[in-house]
Amino acid sequence: MNLSLKNLIVLSIALLALLLCPLFGAEIIPFNSLFSTSSMDYRIFWELRIPRWLLCIGVGGILSSLGGCYQNILRNPLAEPYVLGISSAVALVLVSLDLFTSIPPTSMIAVILAGIVGTLASIFLLAMSSSPIGIQVDRILLSGLGLNFVLSATLFLLLSYVNQQMGGGSLRWLFGNIPWPNLITSASVFSISVLLLVTLVLFSRQMDALTLGDSVARTLGFSPNLCRMTVLVLSSTMLAVTVALTGSIGFVGLVVPHVVRLIFRPDSTRSLLALSYLLGGVFLTLSDVLSRSILPPFEFPIGIITTLIGGPIFLAVLWRR
């Protein structure tokens, strides 16, 4: 990838913004109170905001790098992490769990169950798309769409019932919701997100080969089917866990990889994934800060902010190219 001055400047600004984020929110914390251990600001900063900041980076990074990944293996620029119906499957199971057993969606049991659902759903999709000559890529996308339709319809049915019973809280499944996590949860999500990125980077050569078409990828010694299967199952499990914690945050996985392509023009999948992770983390973190800063103490649902901010940015970058 081009390490041009322009690219370095953009990256530096993004990193700087990222590092300054925890200072902002319902109130702006002045820099010097970060070190006075007894002040309220100190507690807000280290116990509330930093864990949430870590969670945003991890989730934003996962969504964006998966988006770039899916756009490659599904050969479709409109692909994004939720297009395969994984989030609908998880939402349906967790809402049902909450409704019928009162186990909250963010509890450990629910998160583990979500991971299992994600894995199973991905295996179902692969089974639907396999044929004697291998995995048919178009069918993965179509099966996912079909699954999504059915599951979201059922989900909305349940949600409309829940809404009436419990007066709201279902918005998180439609627009996402970033919780105030404890440090252990957020550090875990962040670490797993970095692990996922490393794994995807290990597969990045195979994904580079896929850009030449399946036949040529095979002559280069790669197995397109194996690559797609592994990436899909791994990513679905990871995605399901983030959905359990934050609901479905739309737009991030679809648009960040495209913005990365338009600004940085990465020449390899490895660069695309790493940059998408970074910029996705920045984007979600900034959107989160904004969602809390506009009308404190009210928090706007994160998915609405990401779409409202991200939409015009995407169009602006597209226009200038």
Added chain:
Amino acid sequence: MATINSFLSGCNVALSTDRRNPLHPTLINFKFPTRKTAALVGCNGTGKTTLIRAILGEPVLKSGVITFFENRTIHTLPQKEFPELVAYLPQEQPFLSHIAVRSFLELAFLPTMSVLGRLSSAQTDTISYYLHRWRLASLEKHLMGRISSGERQKIFLLRAFLQGAKCLVLDEPTNHLDPYGKSEFWALIEKLNHDDRIEILVTSHDLDHIQKHSQWVLALDKQGVAFEGSTRDFFDSNQSKKVFGLL
């Protein structure tokens, strides 16, 4: 040491796209001699691309055996041994339009690249050398989507060549080229066969160029093999006209 006489041969081959019904009523047999550019011809729908796919090891072989250099059976070969044996230029070659020509060519070295995607300096120099030798050096920093399709087709061929395989399989590579582009491309193919000593199999409808630049022909029709032999025999005996229904 026994000399190897053919670089690609097929014995009692039956092709099938749905694993059940064979494409042709008769079995296909062929033996391409080494050091001769082989042309695969036939009307559309006679199974040329399916045969190519079988040659590349895809599961379209219902029965029979396809062998490279008389001792390497493609369907039992482990995937990672493919790159040194056969490189492929498909009829429609997908590519990312926003990457530079040099980055595209670097994909040829994917089999030997480390996880971090670094090329050795020898590989980098090889790309530069051949870009100059094929007179494509001016395109190096252009984006793949911005060069003309004629130039792009040569870049695709260069990518396949840089892979370093012993055989090159090209599926109708000159379909979208203008007459000058076709001549240039066939001249490149001939150079690869003569100077760089790569074995070549091309499918094509360019009968004039096949007559000029190839030395062996396998012609398919709806029944199976319509002709196999030297290019001279193919054109002298009017087999060429019969195969294409011009007689």
